[in-house]
Amino acid sequence: MSQIPLSELNAAGKTDFVAKLANVFEYSPWIAEQAASFRPFAGIVQLFDAMKAAVDHAPPELKLALIKAHPDLADKTQRAAGLTAESSAEQNSAGLDRLSDAEYEAFERVNNAYRAKFGFPYIVCVRRQTKESILRDFELRLPNDTGTEMQRSIDEIFRIAALRLDQLVGADDRLKVHGRLSTHVLDNHNGKPAPGIELVLTELSELGLSRVVTRAITNSDGRTDAPLIGGRPVPIGRYELRFSVGKYFASRGVPMADPPFLDDIPLRFAVSEPEGHLHVPLLVTPWSYATYRGS
Template sequence: MSQISLADLNAASRDDFVAALAGVVECSPWLAGQLAAKRPFTGINQLHAALIAAIQSAEPDVQLSLIRAHPDLASKTQPAAGLTAETADEQNRAGLDRLSEPEYVGRANNAYRVKFGFPYIVCLRRHTRDSVLRDCETRLLNIAKTETRRAIEEIGRIAALRLDQLVIADDKLKVHGRLSTLVLDNQIGKPAPGIPVELVELATLGENRVIARAVTNADGRTDQPLIGGRPLPIGRYELRFSVARYYAERNVSQSDPPFLDEIPLRFAVSEPEGQYHVPLLVTPWSYSTYRGS
């Protein structure tokens, strides 16, 4: 998806405008056509708000057609037909292609389609594999009217993330979260540099996976956020800190083997656009944490 400035979008012909936004909402160029008539937009937030307003003001049958234009989530043995490049990329990033078929979210997805008559729609970049299945199972308990509204909300979230990748503007959509850490050596009251850190996504479906590795710098922080520039997928995580070598290099007396070698901190993310700071306060014999921001 090549980027385009908002100024160029405002100045483009109607056909070029529609072509540029063709991938923002699945197989629904009529939406881009309506937006073209509302130019100029002063910011990307105004553009996104206009898109949402166009969906919400559409007739119920048009809304239903929009929802049905979205594909089912793909499975390993039965890939969904008609995936756009944007949707295929989002499904792969969520790790759905790495699930074994007996565990695959497709079972709940099929039950959802049978009950409501349209596909289960979720903004995959805001979820882990586990939370996708949990969300689908929870929404299966709803009535059709509620799920129509939920589907439109999710379409809006998907569109916001695609617009964020596509359109260059002075303002920003609030679609990104941030996860950071800090290691503080409580024995001396100073930041702890040189400590290897791993961030692991914990999974009930499939295997846990390491999604970030870093080493703390002179400030006890990592040079970059462990997750940044994207939503924080809803789910469970573990931060692993290797501290024994740090104390050994500073000639701190330790038992053999060290009482604390690798320290795991388990936590959960529930706010994909939130700011999560998960520090480690450590001595050779104890540690603690908290949620900062």
């Protein structure tokens, strides 16, 4: 999807401006309508601040309507009725369209419990989450009071809107909505970077199937040509990064046992900062390996 230049939004008529930004906040074009009065914007940060201010200064009933405009997560009935393109893509990014029976039952249980207590849908920015972290967040937030959850919902709506606006509008400045996960492999046996190592990044799951996020091969510098995850938040959750080191050392004529002492090396780690840079390197010989949390 091509981005709309900020200069074009600044020059547009109010009706056109509102139409282009109408779904940055779910089914709530009144937010773009209020922000239009503060043009021209020097950057996307200033535009987003104006949209957030419209929400912050709205009366409680309008804030509640904004919260209720969002769908429940992983709700089959609402999916059948049709979600906005933005909501559908966001839920799919976390695998909520591919739930196991156990996962679906867990989401149905917590959705119902949350609605029964607060009277509005549970909202979280799913692009920053995995299925497991969403279910954990549900449980952590259920004991809260209604006022706390209303504010938490607005905070999550701001995160959702920031990501939508980042995708939609092109400007010289950027919103701080992206993280990065990277790796590199050092061959400590030969004292140099390790090229040609196949690796697989998997999102781990207890209730459903674990999901392969990406596959890559290290380049001449022992790194991958692109981040394992980049240009978006790195979802909160548990991961495994598996390195095929046995084939690498065998291809270099290193004397090895049969089968090799180290063949595929799995590193398991967790992500807690979606907008941060997490670096997970591997330092390896045919008989040992180490890692650390880099950045």
